[in-house]
Amino acid sequence: MRIDILTILPELLQGPFSESIMKRAQERGLLDLNVHNIRDYSKNKHNKVDNTQYGGGAGMVMTIQPIADLIKKLQSERTYDEIIFMTPDGEVLKQEICNDLSLKGNIIILCGHYKGIDERIREHFITKEISIGSYVLTGGELAACVVVDSVVRLIPGVINDETSALTDSFQDNLLSPPVYTKPAEYNDWKVPNVLLSGDFAKIDKWREEKALERTKKRRPDILK
Numbered sequence: 205m206r207i208d209i210l211t212i213l214p215e216l217l218q219g220p221f222s223e224s225i226m227k228r229a230q231e232r233g234l235l236d237l238n239v240h241n242i243r244d245y246s247k248n249k250h251n252k253v254d255n256t257q258y259g260g261g262a263g264m265v266m267t268i269q270p271i272a273d274l275i276k277k278l279q280s281e282r283t284y285d286e287i288i289f290m291t292p293d294g295e296v297l298k299q300e301i302c303n304d305l306s307l308k309g310n311i312i313i314l315c316g317h318y319k320g321i322d323e324r325i326r327e328h329f330i331t332k333e334i335s336i337g338s339y340v341l342t343g344g345e346l347a348a349c350v351v352v353d354s355v356v357r358l359i360p361g362v363i364n365d366e367t368s369a370l371t372d373s374f375q376d377n378l379l380s381p382p383v384y385t386k387p388a389e390y391n392d393w394k395v396p397n398v399l400l401s402g403d404f405a406k407i408d409k410w411r412e413e414k415a416l417e418r419t420k421k422r423r424p425d426i427l428k
Contacts, residue, residue, distance in 0.1 A: 205308065205359060206236040207352060208278055210271065211315040211345055212253055214239045220349040229362045237352070245270040245277075254318050263319030271314065271321065275329050278312060287312040287331045290344030290351070291320070294333030297351060301334065305351075306358035313351065315344030377426055381414035 209217060217239050220226065229235035243251040247269060254264040275287065285308035295301070305311065314321070314330070326333070336347045357363055384395045398410045419427055 205234065205306075205356070206238070206282070206310045207356075208238045208240060208310075208312045209315065209348055209352075210240050210242055210274055210312065211343075211348075212242050212266075212317055213315075213343060213345055214241045216343075216345045217349065220353070225357050225362055226353065229356050229359065232361060234359050234361050235356055240274055240278075242266075242270050242274060245274045257319065261319075265319050266317060266321040266325075268322045268324055271325050272329065275312065275314075282310055284310045284312050287314065287329055288351070289314045289316065289321070289326060289330045289333045290335075290347040291316055291333050292335050292338070292340050294335040296338075297334050297336050297354070299354075302351075302354045302358060305355045313344075313348045315348050317343040377419075378415040379419045379423055379426075381411040381418065 211217065221230075221237055221239070226235070226237070230237055242253055246253050246267075253266055253270050255267050257263065257265050278284070286305065288311060290313065314325075334347075334351060336350050341347060384399060388395045388400060396410070398406050401407070
């Protein structure tokens, strides 16, 4: 998978994309991750990428030219399955979206800033708009990190135990059941006996029951 991220703050993405799963995916050749500085494509002598709103109002707006030129350059080099804009008014990120994106080959993610981007970019280039929640961040970079992490971990070979991702919360519209590890007893707090029984049919049933119980209690909305 190739992911191109368009941003005015490339340094902000260095840490998240150089550690843990992201680092492993790139080292294994499963992820080709490229971060592009939108300012490099500005034709303004000061590399300015924002301007005041038409009609007045508070806040600056990211201008068309550098974003459009960068997207068109990338499109001239390959075909993209999705051009995603991270925005608070986009579709809320869910596991189904992550699953779908993990099957794509080439993706662009545009990180907004200031009051947003000129609407004409959204109208003529963007194919998908994603929000990570009903709140506003300073920019789209942190949200882009969330999307990339949630998608890349699903690519076969990224996680050592590939079945682990398939049993995560939301994969089957349920939260994950409780999990335990050694020791079996700590300060008189014991692991449920069924998990120590070796009877995998009973263990699977217990996990299903606990997953449903937890979902009903904590996230009844996803059962609907």
